[in-house]
Amino acid sequence: MEKPDELKKDIDLIPKKEDWMDPEVEFKKGRYCYGAPLKHQQYLELPNPREWQPSDIDWRLPENWKEIILNGMADLLKKNRSFRLFMDICVRCGACADKCHFFLGSGDPKNMPVLRAELLRSVYRRYFTLQGRLFGRLAGARELTIDVLKEWFYYFYQCTECRRCSVYCPYGIDTCEITMIGRELLNLVGCNIQWVVEPASNCFRTGNHLGVPPHAFKETFDFAIDEIKDLTGIKVEAPINRKGAEVLFVAPSADYFASPHWFTFLGYLMLFHEIGLDYTWSVYASEGGNFGLFHSMELAKRLNAKIYAEAKRLKVKWILGGECGHMWRTIHQYMDTFNGPADFLEVPVSPITGTRFDNAKSTKMVHITEFTADLIYNNMLNLDKTRNDKWRVTFHDSCNPARSIGLFEEPRFIIKNTCNHFFEMPENTIKEMTFCCGSGAGLGADENLEMRLRGGLPRANAVDYVRKRYGVNMLACMCAIDKAALPALLEYWVPGVEVCGVHELVGNALVMKGEKQRDTNLRGEPIMAEEKG
Amino acid sequence: MKIILPFFAVSGIAAVIYIGVKVYNLQLVFGIILPYLCFILALVGFIARIIRWAASPVPFHIPTVCGQQRSLPWIRSSKIDSPVTGLGVLFRVLGEVLFFRSLFRNDRANLYGEQKRIIYSSDKLLWVGALLFHWFLLVIILRHLRLFLEPVPSWIISLQGLDGIFETTMPGVYISNVFISLSILYLLFRRFRSRIRYISLPADYFILFLLGGIILSGILMRHIYRIDILDAKAFIMGLIYLKPMVHEGLGAMFYVHLGLVSILTLYIPHSKLMHMAGVFLSPTRNLKNNSRMKRHINPWDYPVKVHTYEEWEDEFKDALKEAGIPLDR
Secondary structure, rough: OHHHHHHHHHEEEOOOOOOOOOOOOOOOOOOOOOOOOOHHHOOOOOOOOOOOOOOOOOOOOOOOOHHHHHHHHHHHHHHHHHHHHHHHHOOOOOOOOOHHHHHHHHHHHHHHHHHHHHHHHHHHHHHHHHHHHHHHHHHOOOOOHHHHHHHHHHHHHHOOOHHHHHHHHOOOHHHHHHHHHHHHHHOOOOOHHHHHHHHHHHHHHHHHOOOOOOHHHHHHHHHHHHHHHHHHHOOOOOOEEEOOOEEEEOOOHHHHOOOOOHHHHHHHHHHHHHHHHHHOEEEOOOOOOOOHHHOOHHHHHHHHHHHHHHHHHHOOEEEEEEEOOOHHHHHHHHHHHOOOOOOOOOOOOOOOOOOOOOOOOOOOEEEEEHHHHHHHOOOOEEEEEHHHHOOOEEEOOOOHHHHOOOHHHHHHHHHHOOOEEOOOOOOOHHHHHHOOOOOOOOOOOOOOOOHHHHHOOOHHHHHHHHHHHHOOOOOOOOOOOHHHHHHHHHHHOOOOOOEEHHHHHHHHEEOOOOOOOOOOOOOEEEEEOOOOO | OOOHHHHHHHHHHHHHHHHHHHHHHHHHHHHHHHHHHHHHHHHHHHHHHHHHHHOOOOOOOOOOOOOOOOOOOOOOOOOOOOOOOHHHHHHHHEEEEOOOHHHHHOOEEEEOOOEEEEEEEEEEHHHHHHHHHHHHHHHHHHHHHHOOOOOOOOHHHHHHHOOOOOOOOOOOOOOHHHHHHHHHHHHHHHHHHHHHHHHOOOOHHHHHHHHOOOHHHHHHHHHOOOHHHHHHHHHHHHHHOOOOOHHHHHHHHHHHHHHHHHHHHHHHHHHHHHHHHHHOOOOOOOOOOOOOOOOOOOOOOOOOOOOOOHHHHHHHHHHHHHHHOOOOO
């Protein structure tokens, strides 16, 4: 990988060309993801299954691929007002242009949200509007060619569906919708990436993206229980597939298999033990995340179905969800529509505080930071903030909890009650204006690392600001993809800043009944920063 | 090319009308047939477009939330940017329509120095330009109603008086004419700048030249090629009451103005100008942030193939037993 300064050197936000109408299909190494493996395409019964790479000259599309795509467009136009409207009303004012992290990090003008949409819009004009049919290129219309299709693929897999641009658009045009539709169309002819299809296929089969089978799932839980025992002297319970529990807890699978997610996982287990929550995990529904959402609405629904099905089977009263970004987009904005109504569940009530979560009265699923913020507000937790004194913390709003839920104050309330040193990043880069980590929507692969680093530049730039100004050395977030992507990203752009989940901070600060003297934090590091001599 | 061609297209249309009226006396064509034809086609096209939008359902609940959600009672939620009531949504949409609130958020990202640090600066110029253009366009349209209504409502006369309050010349210069000219020049010139130029299509220039032509011909008619306002009114009332009559005294500039307006009207349903209606329908702005409180129905929802618990348990039976996880069967 090039040095950070090298990578930044050639970024220029002023396009060199006059025009974008001629498709360019250079698949630049480091900027695109590998194609989906045949085995997983077949397992999910996806169209046109084959071994395939985007860099292949011949994509081995079906004979009538053009017809398939155009029929698909007609169908999606009929089914989605967003698509139809967003094709028609953009005035190309350009307000969205410099709001995209991929544009800011790469300077590639086709990463301006308006242009990403124009790639699709130009084809829409050609086949679905009068002026496009009559005036062609003059009306901004383009023939659908293989090169145009390839360009779609390249740029719809350089969008993390973060929705930042839609905050600034005077008509609320949402590039996430455009990208989702673009990907749906590409799927019709069998073009998708490994990093989306493989986790989706794993999840469909085993219950989680990582493909962790039940015995390995159990082992990792036993391991966590031992670790907490060593740390606190307390043996916590972590019930799995237990019928009749009050609450089903669903987290992204990375929480119990990846680092630094792991420490958030420990935080959950410690918290639930401490408050005596009557709850269960599930191996069948061992994934809150939903990579189907990055593929198609149908696959998203197929994967999401497990959560309600399992809640019903286990006869729980309501569902609690862990720290994850797109998981919460799915749960907040799609789950009830996909697989509801959840009439077999009850409106969530915290058994500890008695608080009724009316904001989740239909889906019956509560976000863990809503739950924990309520516990803290009602003084149900004994928290020792000094145990996080080593950290000077900032909070990264993850795109989805921010712009689909508006989950801003709950995590901040928790952080302020578990840490003494909290600092906000500049206001144009937090809350609804937060920047993506650059690896969302299925783009967290290795082969496109350069693009991910570029996409993460605006976020890193804001972190760098608070690091220099306040000495920030820890970035808290509540998204599994953030936790996977940001450590490497910050290591590259802003060395010296680590990444944690909100419930890792809770786990550190939580004074448990009967615990032994804690000398280390959940990471096994000394609680206090070493004095510099 | 994408700038010059639309410029010549608009100039060409204006020239054809001017010459047609001046030399060939085609008042009937440009003053009566063209407006009627354009108006009818535009009306049909506009309605068709709205119906097509409205006929497409909103399958999923996708507001772009821009403020704190309503969750716990002690957390202050944002009533407009994360609305849970109809009133909140109304304010949100009206905020967009009347004050361009989203555009008001606009900032500019600049890369500074060797380090290419990203610095954000406030950028309200587009917001100001767009707001001036749209509000003064409204003033001008309302002012024109005096030519369409008899008797003329008094508030229109007041508005006109207010608009022309600076009577430095004779006839007085309208404030609205000054500002709409300035704002349309701004909207045009910003498109020449490299980034906006790159994303601009010929259609974007065409509409600006067309509006510019309408504004210019209107101003010329008021200050240089004077026409008799009573004649104009009589002519327009004739059109409205379906008793159109050609008025010799109106002058070619009037027909240029009218012709360009007719073309604009015709063009609306096929252009980005449909944003005037679309902004009300945008699902990221006109939905409440209540998707966990109330179930949103997808009208085309269909059953999908899932991996059921029973199938799953069968497949992993041995592993489940080994791990001591309870089985159903």
